[in-house]
Amino acid sequence: MLDRTDTALLAALQKNAHLTAQELGEALNLSASQAGRRRQRLEAEGYISGYTARLDPRKLGLSVQSFIQVHLNVHGPETSAGFARLARTRPEITSAWTMTGEADYLLRVFCEDLAALNRLIHEVLLPHEAVARVHSQIVMDQLKQDSPLPT
Structure with missing residues (x-):
């Protein structure tokens, strides 16, 4: 069970994970040792996963961000496990979700350019035995950066 101090600590760490125990303590009106113990407890209990x-991405030469919906033609545990393995092994795929609705999976992808995205779709995803089709959407602009979770 989280109290107000725990949620304030989590919010502070989401904004700046580099905060020291001393800085956390000052922000939360706690001693540095109390703040450090709370952080350790929240880590141990899994509230903080890393x-x-x-x-x-642009500074790393990854100028194309895309979301790709993947539709399977075959469904089952082995098929799902095989596609999950594929998604985990590709560095371009930074996030992957199983979905309800029309698409089975949603992938977030970062590529160097459109040619690299095209290769990923046509040489990696579509040849997978379970994939029926994919639908890609290229991000034109990101209006809101990935932000902290509400606490």
């Missing part, structure tokens, strides 16, 4: 750095 810390990452956000990278700028």
